[in-house]
Amino acid sequence: MASLPSLHGLIIDLPPSCIEVWPKSPQYFVVGTYFLEKNDADKTERTNDDLPSTSEDQKRSGSLVLGAVENERITILQTCPTPYAILDLHFSPHDNHSELLIAATSTGSLVVYTLSYPTSTENPATEPQPHPTLTFVKTLQIQHPSTLILSFNWHPMDADIVGVTLSSGEANICNVPSLKDKETTFDENTDQATLTDHPLEAWTLAFTPYGTGLFSGGDDSSLQYRELRSSLISEAGDLHNYVDRNTSSQWLERKLHGAGVTAILPLMEGVTVTGSYDDHVRVVKTPSFGRREVFAEANLGGGVWRLKAIEAPRLTFPGARELTWLILASCMHAGARIVRVTRYEKGKWDIEVVARFEEHKSMNYGSDVLARGGGTGKLILSTSFYDRLICLWRYSPQ
Template sequence: MTSFSSIQSLVLDLPPSCIEFCPVSRDYFVVGTYFLEKKEQDAGVENAAGDEEEENEDADKKPQTRTGSLILFKVEGDEVKQISTRPTPYAILDIHFSPHDPSLLAVAASTGAIQLFRFSASTISLEPLSTYQFFSSEILVLSLAWHATSPNILGVTTSSGGVYTVDISIPEAQAKDTAKEILVHELEAWTLSFSHTGKEVYSGGDDATLRYSTLPDMTSPSASQEEEGDFFPMQWQDRRAHNAGVTAILPLAHEDNILITGSYDDNIRILSCPQLGRKQVLAEENLEGGVWRLKLLTSSPSDGKYTVLASCMHAGTRIVAITKDQGGQWGIEVLARFEEHKSMNYGSDVQPGCQNGGEQTIISTSFYDKLLCLWRFDLP
């Protein structure tokens, strides 16, 4: 295992919570920030809901104010250049470009809303589009995911524990109360992921539970409320695999019922999760920090080899090899670590175009020290 140093690092104005490269212009990436305005600036993304409960116990019961920004950067050789900053009246907890329209960016807001932006290659800017107030302003949208096959459907998770699908084809003014609840966690729902077919969804929460549900067909524009009402989902939950909150879920598209998960308990795991029957941990590895996000770097199903970028909160960033041998045994090996971050590493991403191996340009961030780093790693 090799440790790496940054080629460039810079300090941002606000704490970074999430990051993603732009699929249509590979040199550009976007960072979302999260700022909690209170007397003691000690609240990160992972304990936002807990801090809110403490504040509610105060006699004045003043609501917390969260703000943020979307920052557009460009990678030029070994240098990161800040192109623009767009302040937002909410804190940002997650961002993702659409796989169906790679210039379309969805933003998860701390005010119960989803806002859409368009990356313009001609003006090199993020242009605001619609804002959908799906939930009350006291609800934090903690994560979001685009549906695998339906371009107008997103999955979202909330601080109230709900896992929903939402439709961005409806008018903005009609968004309230249209979110469809799929799963419910007892505490904050931190993450969700659709299967590659879009027919299933997995979610993870602060209740240390992994949950699963089948979904109705969302690809047909003629699907009616009555048809959805006749749908009875198959669901299950697993409380045994994780020792703390489930914070990342990465289904492997070419492996039936195989998930890679991350948890507050510092472990990355490979799980076998058939619809029926016992869920099993096939392999696990302690990454020395809470595994907040997972990103698939390379995939070679025929060889049983996968490479994953892991954002590991207080431990920094890891590059991890996932393997399955000819006997069907799974293994996990840490290939590289980046540990210049001195606080919570919530967001990391890799520059597009390196899926076949070779030199990977990686941007990683950390929350309290507001640090952004560029570093590189050679994959075989």
């Protein structure tokens, strides 16, 4: 299979670690960057590392970069420097919070931004629509500054709940109401609960589709699960009402992955796609109770750092019972892949690589989709770390 060519590429100031397209207006995107400085006596050596470290002699910085794609070209609109590195970021999936963005930092905090359009001009009918701008709202210090927040995700049903994974190994849920209020603070003792715990770095987490459970993956090669109550937080705001530790299901699975678990994408209740440092993507049976097993797996040629669904499940053809998902994989040193996951009528699963993008010369940690469907296919952005590159390319299904 030949690699797809790029339509446009752009070098930014700092190494990109994550990227997400704004769902409200998908021509816009935000990139998080990660820069490491190592001090050696009076000399400062500026380098980048592949994996987070908690060494005290290391200082990290970064930025949030707002960009746009217009006429198949990438344009940088705004850069917000930060005194910490950005390791993950996501826009809110909730309609009433669609302008909210949260980024996970290297100093134990979540930073809240809004992305919004300026107020209307005097002649909105005749003047061009202005671009949106990123605006800082507040910082939520949820861990000690020496702890890195390695990943972050929103609860799919409750806009006040988010999940984080930490360099210390825990996967926690946090109560973060009133995110638009600059004065609202965070109390680590009452607004946070640990659900799973890994002996090494917890690289990633994901809620189940209806928020009734949480998966986490760690450098210990384990996939962990904790069941959550379907009801929301009580009026008293007790976060621990989400978990009944006496009756809720919890499991730890170490046998399915050959290296650290770095990406988790639930497809449906009881079925999850995972990515690992062992270069494999897997479809895994993940029931709340009962045996876990691998339904299908494929070697993508590089560590699978992130997975994103870019097409909703659909029937393979009208009247069929087979379902397919299209997934975008960021494969570290191997570039980006698009894979098709198929569930056949009799319970068999299959993974097929349908496209490759390999123009990146270093670690591909983040990718996302700008445009979906139509005769022109899907426009995709992908990044690479050391060469500080953002590429735009197109996938057109055959």
